Amino acid sequence: MPAMAEAAPLTIRSMERSDLDAVMAIEQASFPVPWKREHFLQEIHSHLSFPFVALCEGALVGYVCPMSLFEEAQIMDIAVAPEARGRGVASLLLEQAIALSRQRGAERLVLEVRASNLAAIGLYERFGFLRYAVRKGYYEGKEDALLMEKELV
Numbered sequence: 001m002p003a004m005a006e007a008a009p010l011t012i013r014s015m016e017r018s019d020l021d022a023v024m025a026i027e028q029a030s031f032p033v034p035w036k037r038e039h040f041l042q043e044i045h046s047h048l049s050f051p052f053v054a055l056c057e058g059a060l061v062g063y064v065c066p067m068s069l070f071e072e073a074q075i076m077d078i079a080v081a082p083e084a085r086g087r088g089v090a091s092l093l094l095e096q097a098i099a100l101s102r103q104r105g106a107e108r109l110v111l112e113v114r115a116s117n118l119a120a121i122g123l124y125e126r127f128g129f130l131r132y133a134v135r136k137g138y139y140e141g142k143e144d145a146l147l148m149e150k151e152l153v
């Protein structure tokens with residue numbers, strides 16, 4: 001991937017099948033238990049899901065997988081390439097996920113996050129997500145999951 005210029009513009013579009021090599025590389029660099037390619041294919045094909053990607057100078061630098069069902073939308077996955085972090089890519093993806101969830105009629109947006117993932121928790125809190133529950137030992141039987149939500153109405 002080319003180095004990202006300081007103020008290079010970011011663009012967003014729907015995730016496509018041909019994005020999956022780049023998506024998988026980011027996924028594997030980002031999570032201890034990464035999603036498989038089939039997960040992303042399901043997201044691309046499901047009528048409930050609306051995954052999209054962020055591009056910088058033609059390179060895929062991040063993605064988000066939201067889905068919505070009636071009044072509730074959920075962020076299933078979000079990640080940014082390690083070398084592109086800290087530059088607002090996730091913020092742009094989340095803004096778009098919030099806007100599209102509203103458009104689809106969702107009244108709340110929910111997600112779950114590892115209790116140790118301070119970068120992600122910081123991101124979500126900045127967007128007004130609040131913690132509403134904890135699932136003890138949810139990840140590998142060891143780490144708690146925080147459940148967070150944002151009211152959209």
Ligand SMILES: CC(C)(COP(=O)(O)OP(=O)(O)OC[C@H]1O[C@@H](n2cnc3c(N)ncnc32)[C@H](O)[C@@H]1OP(=O)(O)O)[C@@H](O)C(=O)NCCC(=O)NCCS
Nearest residue numbers: 030078079080085086087088089090091113119120122123
């Ligand atoms: C979490 C993640 C998506 C953030 O992506 P990003 O593009 O770097 O985020 P942004 O640049 O848009 O940052 C937005 C806000 O998030 C918070 N944040 C981001 N990185 C942070 C860090 N390392 N430490 C603390 N807060 C952080 C800050 O509040 C930041 O706002 P600020 O820049 O005004 O301080 C990225 O670190 C990532 O891909 N992590 C691995 C995958 C992951 O954990 N996904 C979430 C699963 S629930």
